[in-house]
Amino acid sequence: MKDKVNFGQQSTKVKQLSDIIEQDIMMGKYKTDTSLPSINHLSKAYNVSRDTVFKAFSDLRERKLIDSTPGKGYYVTNRQEKIFLLLLDEYSPFKNTLYNSFVRKLSTSYKVDLWFHQYNEHIFNTILHEAIGRYNYYVVMNFDNEKFSPLFNKINPSRLLLLDFGKFEKENYSYICQNFDDEFYNALTKLTDRLKKYRKIVFQFPTDSKHPRVSADSFRQYCHDNDMVSEISEQEDITYVENGVAYIVIRQTDVVNIIKRSREKGMKCGRDFGIIAYNDTPAYEVIDDGITALSVNWNEMGKQAAKFILTGEAVRTYLHTEVHLRNSV
Numbered sequence: 001m002k003d004k005v006n007f008g009q010q011s012t013k014v015k016q017l018s019d020i021i022e023q024d025i026m027m028g029k030y031k032t033d034t035s036l037p038s039i040n041h042l043s044k045a046y047n048v049s050r051d052t053v054f055k056a057f058s059d060l061r062e063r064k065l066i067d068s069t070p071g072k073g074y075y076v077t078n079r080q081e082k083i084f085l086l087l088l089d090e091y092s093p094f095k096n097t098l099y100n101s102f103v104r105k106l107s108t109s110y111k112v113d114l115w116f117h118q119y120n121e122h123i124f125n126t127i128l129h130e131a132i133g134r135y136n137y138y139v140v141m142n143f144d145n146e147k148f149s150p151l152f153n154k155i156n157p158s159r160l161l162l163l164d165f166g167k168f169e170k171e172n173y174s175y176i177c178q179n180f181d182d183e184f185y186n187a188l189t190k191l192t193d194r195l196k197k198y199r200k201i202v203f204q205f206p207t208d209s210k211h212p213r214v215s216a217d218s219f220r221q222y223c224h225d226n227d228m229v230s231e232i233s234e235q236e237d238i239t240y241v242e243n244g245v246a247y248i249v250i251r252q253t254d255v256v257n258i259i260k261r262s263r264e265k266g267m268k269c270g271r272d273f274g275i276i277a278y279n280d281t282p283a284y285e286v287i288d289d290g291i292t293a294l295s296v297n298w299n300e301m302g303k304q305a306a307k308f309i310l311t312g313e314a315v316r317t318y319l320h321t322e323v324h325l326r327n328s329v
Helices: 013-026 039-045 050-062 093-105 121-131 150-154 182-189 214-225 252-264 298-311
Strands: 066-069 073-076 081-087 110-116 137-141 160-164 174-178 200-204 230-233 245-249 274-278 292-295 316-319 322-324
Touching: 013 050, 039 050, 050 066, 081 093, 081 121, 093 110, 093 298, 121 137, 121 150, 137 298, 160 298, 174 298, 182 214, 182 292, 200 214, 214 230, 245 252, 252 274, 298 316
Parallel strands: 081 110, 081 137, 137 160, 160 174, 174 316, 200 230, 200 245, 245 274, 274 292
Antiparallel strands: 066 073, 292 322
């Protein structure tokens, strides 16, 4: 009986057949040091020429997945585990921390393919759709905090780990996520004594920001509960730094912008105004006298993600939002 495979037009039959055999190797159909079916068998099974199978084997041999010896035929040499890692937007320092922590914990028998979807649902769906069935594990940061992608239903839950975003029903899946409402509120509570000295707290939250909007609700509730004057600024940039105001910002570029504008006016961060940044980076330790940051432990997220791959044990946890207190408030 022939395998039901429809060869498309997107690439050559050789490339498509080698991808099929590679996927079978990765998923354990063909074990390390065991023989592959013969060229004649695969030629009949997939209704392709013997030359196509031979070239597919040659491609896999170049990639060091298979080899051949007289009398033994072709056999599997390396069943490397393939990991699909889909991260958010463009490069950022804290995601680099996550990635480095993740790959350091994995052995060389794991190959990690890194993708970015830029919070774009169409790009996200396209990348994930093409990846389904081609990897052993999927480690995915969703494109939205409150929207569960239907494509997740096509992946074995034991092979899928959701990271960072996750304010949606995900009972059957493993996840390591942030909490952008209660944890944000609790982190601000730890800074209440510092924030009380400011006449107003401004949360810069541009309208096009992909940061979960629930944080704005938690901010309002925190300021109301602590009788603080507050404002949510939806403008793209803070154009005027006010004396006696503490600014909460999401992007690193906003921290730099505020510092630059304050220096033009001879103002000192931590004395004349305050800054609290989201997602800690090494730069915040040295900018001015240090920038206070609210952040989950991205290194820990990477370690726990790697543990999921290495052990296969389900994980369902929200990481705490930590306060890295420095001299900016």
